Amino acid sequence: MKVSVIIPVYNPGPYVQACIDGLLAQTMPDDEFEAIFVDDGSTDATPALLDRVAQDHPHLRVIHQENSGWPGKPRNVGIDAARGDFVFFCDHDDWLGAEALVRMHAYAVEHDADVLIGKMAGIGRAVPHNLFARTRPHVTLADSTIIDSLTPHKLFRKAFLDQHGLRFPEGRRRLEDHLFVVTAYLLASSIAVYADYTCYYHIRRDDGANAAYHAVDWDAYFANLREALDVVVAHTEPGPLRDRIFRRWLQTEMVKRHSGGSLLKRTEPELSNLFSAAHRTAAAYFGPGVVALLPLATRAAGEALIAGDLQRLLDLAREETRWTGRCELLTARWSAGTLVLAGRARLGVVRGDDLDASPGTVAGLVGDLPPEQLARALGAAKLVLYALERTSNERWNVPVVSTADGLRWEFESEVDLTRLAAGQPLGPGRWDFYVELTGLGLRRRVRLELPPQWRGDDAALDRGAPLGGQPVALYYTQGRRGLTVAVGRRHEPPEWKRAAAARREEEARRASAQVDADRGRPPVTEPDPPPDPPPAPPPAPSTADPTAAPTPRGRGRRLAGAVLRRTRAVLARSSRRRAD
Numbered sequence: 001m002k003v004s005v006i007i008p009v010y011n012p013g014p015y016v017q018a019c020i021d022g023l024l025a026q027t028m029p030d031d032e033f034e035a036i037f038v039d040d041g042s043t044d045a046t047p048a049l050l051d052r053v054a055q056d057h058p059h060l061r062v063i064h065q066e067n068s069g070w071p072g073k074p075r076n077v078g079i080d081a082a083r084g085d086f087v088f089f090c091d092h093d094d095w096l097g098a099e100a101l102v103r104m105h106a107y108a109v110e111h112d113a114d115v116l117i118g119k120m121a122g123i124g125r126a127v128p129h130n131l132f133a134r135t136r137p138h139v140t141l142a143d144s145t146i147i148d149s150l151t152p153h154k155l156f157r158k159a160f161l162d163q164h165g166l167r168f169p170e171g172r173r174r175l176e177d178h179l180f181v182v183t184a185y186l187l188a189s190s191i192a193v194y195a196d197y198t199c200y201y202h203i204r205r206d207d208g209a210n211a212a213y214h215a216v217d218w219d220a221y222f223a224n225l226r227e228a229l230d231v232v233v234a235h236t237e238p239g240p241l242r243d244r245i246f247r248r249w250l251q252t253e254m255v256k257r258h259s260g261g262s263l264l265k266r267t268e269p270e271l272s273n274l275f276s277a278a279h280r281t282a283a284a285y286f287g288p289g290v291v292a293l294l295p296l297a298t299r300a301a302g303e304a305l306i307a308g309d310l311q312r313l314l315d316l317a318r319e320e321t322r323w324t325g326r327c328e329l330l331t332a333r334w335s336a337g338t339l340v341l342a343g344r345a346r347l348g349v350v351r352g353d354d355l356d357a358s359p360g361t362v363a364g365l366v367g368d369l370p371p372e373q374l375a376r377a378l379g380a381a382k383l384v385l386y387a388l389e390r391t392s393n394e395r396w397n398v399p400v401v402s403t404a405d406g407l408r409w410e411f412e413s414e415v416d417l418t419r420l421a422a423g424q425p426l427g428p429g430r431w432d433f434y435v436e437l438t439g440l441g442l443r444r445r446v447r448l449e450l451p452p453q454w455r456g457d458d459a460a461l462d463r464g465a466p467l468g469g470q471p472v473a474l475y476y477t478q479g480r481r482g483l484t485v486a487v488g489r490r491h492e493p494p495e496w497k498r499a500a501a502a503r504r505e506e507e508a509r510r511a512s513a514q515v516d517a518d519r520g521r522p523p524v525t526e527p528d529p530p531p532d533p534p535p536a537p538p539p540a541p542s543t544a545d546p547t548a549a550p551t552p553r554g555r556g557r558r559l560a561g562a563v564l565r566r567t568r569a570v571l572a573r574s575s576r577r578r579a580d
Contacts, residue, residue, distance in 0.1 A: 002105050003033040003155070004087045005096070006078030008071040009050070010040040015093035015205060020053055022095030022201075023060065028102045030059040036081055037092075038074035041067030069172035075152070076167045082158055086116075089152040093203055100199035104155045107194045111137040114188035116155040117146060118199030121393045125204045129386075129395060132195040135422075139191050142241055146185060146193070147248040152177040153200050156184065174221045178228040182245070186235040196422035198394045218270075218277040225253060229285050243289040250286050251294055254278045255301050263317040275310050282306045295441025296366050296377050319364050322349045325437045325444035332450070332474065332483055339415035339474070339485065345383060345446060347407040347439050357407040366440055381439030383409045387420065387485070389429040396421050398433070407439045417467050417485070425468045428488030432477075447482040 007019060023035045037050050039062060050062045063077060075089060086105060090096060100118060108116040120127040128148040139146055152168075160166070164187050169176045185191065229249065236242040256262060257274060266274065282305050291302040297320065304312040324347075331342035348355030362374070369377070385400040398420065402411035417426045433448040466472060470488040477484060 001032060001034060001084045002028065002086065003101050004078070004082035004084035004158070005033065005035040005090050005101070006075055006082065006087055007035060007037045007090045007092050008040060008074030008078070009037050009042060009046060009092045010067070010071075010074075011042045011044045012046055012092040013044055015203075016046055016049070018095045018203075019090065019092055020060075022097070024057065025098040026096065026101050027099050028105070030057070033059065033101055034083060035060045036063065036078045037061065038063045038065065038078045040065060040069075040071075040074045068170060070170070070176065072168035072173070072176045073170040076170065079158070079161060079167065085158055086155050087158050087161070088155050090200070091153070091202075093205055094153070095201050095203075097198050097200070099197055103197050104194055104199055107135075107137075107192060108155055108157070111190065111192050113137075113155075113190045113192040114157045114160040115184055115191045117149055117191070117193050118153075118155065119195045119197060120149075120153065120200045120202050121198050121389075121395065123201060123203040123393045125202050127202060131193060133397060134193075135195045136193045139193055141185055141245055144193070146191060147182070147245050148252070150178045150181045150248075151202070152181060153202065154181070160184075160188065169227075173224050174216070175224040175228060178225070179231060182228050183231050186231070198392070201392060218273045222277040222281045225249060226281055226285070229281075240289070243287075243293060246286055246290045247293040250282060250290055250302055250305075251298065254282055254305055255294065255298050258305055258313045258317070259298060259301055260317050260320040263313060264321065275305075275313070279305055279308045283308070295443075297441030299441070300367060320442070323347065323365065323442055323444070324350060324355065325435075325446040326355060327435045327437075327446040327448050329448050329450050329483060332448075334474070335414075337416075337418075339417060340413075341385075341415060341433070341448070341483075342412045343410075343448065345409045345411065345435050345437055347381075347437050347442065347444060362440065365442075377440055378404075378406050381407055381409075381437075383411055384436040384438075385411065385413055385433070386436065387415075387426065387431040387433055389427070389431055390484075391429060394427070394429075396426070407437075409435075409437070411435070417472065417487070426485075426487055428470055429486075431485045431487065433483045433485070450476050450481045450483065 005023060009016065012019075026033065037054075037060070039047050039050060041064075047062075047064060050060075054060045054062045061081075063081060065074070065077060068074065071091075078089075079087060086108060088096075088101070088104070104116050104118045107113070117131070119132040128145060131145050131149055136144070141147055156166075161184075164183075166180065166184060166187070168180050229246065232242060232245050236245065258278065263271075282302075286302075286306060291299055291306070294302045301313055301316050304310075304316065325345065327343060327345040329341065329343040331340055333340050346355050346357070348357035349361050350356075359374075363369075366374075366377070381404055383400065383402045383404070385398040386395055387398055388395050398413055398415055400411050400413040402409045420426045435446050435448065437444045437446060467487055471486075473486045475484055475486065476482060
């Protein structure tokens with residue numbers, strides 16, 4: 001068996017159906033992989049649902065156990081029960097892309113990887129997009145940013161885990177995945193990054209019930225974090241590599257929580273508890289070499305955290321929140337099947353109708369730097385253009401040519417939609433275009449906006465050539481007037497949903513035929529379906545967004561509603577089968 005997918009489960013409610021559908025939609029044959037749901041004492045209807053699904057799909061297994069309080073023990077039980085050459089860890093409210101297992105397994109085998117990190121999309125969650133800029137067969141902690149990906153949603157060679165006795169800490173605790181993953185990184189002979197396909201969709205639930213979003217005991221949190229730091233100390237010598245690894249925790253788990261709006265929105269006593277616990281850990285483990293690796297705009301915050309200066313952190317956070325980004329399109333048109341874009345973007349502090357990034361304003365953010373250091377920092381500023389699918393948050397970077405003058409950019413791009421997704425056509429969906437502006441250690445995501453003078457129907461907003469038989473239209477949204485490319489018909493479901501629906505229909509047809517055979521009836525033959533109607537003409541240019549962008553909360557509610565309806569349908573079909 002090639003792959004075992006391990007899913008710890010505890011009271012997911014309707015969200016588990018998307019996980020199930022993603023597994024049933026896999027293009028890897030059923031006899032080449034298994035999914036092991038380890039139910040950690042759920043008290044909702046999930047155990048019964050999983051048992052029914054496993055009865056219909058033998059390659060989906062269910063293990064029931066008493067509640068252990070956290071995902072560590074269920075994952076370990078899954079590892080011990082796994083029969084695959086590789087194991088992949090999936091959360092019960094996330095899902096896999098339909099080709100994920102086939103692609104990840106093939107690439108891991110080809111390059112003899114102990115660990116493979118597949119491209120992720122975050123829905124309401126941050127994922128390390130820079131890590132997935134390109135596929136790489138061999139990476140290390142010294143030459144890549146894999147340390148920025150410490151969730152367990154990766155492919156691990158089972159023999160590698162067994163050889164080193166790698167298992168998750170058990171019991172109710174935080175950051176059990178950090179301890180497991182960083183140990184794997186330090187011990188692995190080969191690590192690969194696969195970025196040619198979105199393998200994993202990582203969701204933050206509207207009901208706030210993801211394990212990571214429970215109320216935090218900060219003393220316990222940083223005690224768990226220190227366990228991961230101690231693993232690094234045990235496997236590295238003091239110096240550049242250790243500093244490079246430590247940078248992740250100082251930046252992500254500490255400084256980010258003490259920066260910008262994240263710090264300013266906190267109230268007592270949480271603020272004091274967080275600051276006190278983070279300061280003690282930072283002062284004990286991190287020196288100047290780690291601080292120097294932070295983005296420029298956050299180095300002062302790192303120094304203040306280590307020094308225990310909360311007031312300095314609050315002042316820096318207020319200054320950071322003043323900085324914003326803007327992007328204005330000057331050209332948006334089709335040319336010989338290619339989408340041609342041109343525009344300008346800038347970072348700064350709002351001053352009237354413009355953004356100010358003068359030396360005095362910059363000094364308020366990063367302090368008084370020597371001229372040569374400031375010049376190097378400004379020279380490292382960059383612009384990244386990308387397309388983001390509105391529902392799935394699937395992201396693909398767009399080739400772009402840009403010129404910079406300090407924190408101002410001009411850019412041009414010729415977007416070939418037939419090759420944008422790692423050499424493949426862009427899939428169905430509503431693809432919003434953004435620029436990511438990085439300068440002075442700040443990063444701002446900005447929607448591509450049309451200039452105010454573009455009103456009503458405009459020649460620049462028109463239909464493109466069909467993409468893989470799908471209609472393509474260019475339009476802008478109301479309000480912010482953001483640019484969007486629509487591929488496919490309205491409400492076209494994503495790939496994994498289409499595959500899962502087709503599989504359910506086929507199973508229902510077979511089940512119905514089997515029931516008829518058991519009753520001695522001749523099988524029902526359906527007439528050939530009518531030919532597909534010709535594609536509808538693409539919509540005319542419009543100033544309105546044909547699928548107005550939902551808020552994350554509204555989108556999540558609709559997702560939950562759709563999942564709940566699918567769950568009820570599964571239960572109804574199972575009831576009918578038992579009645580028969």
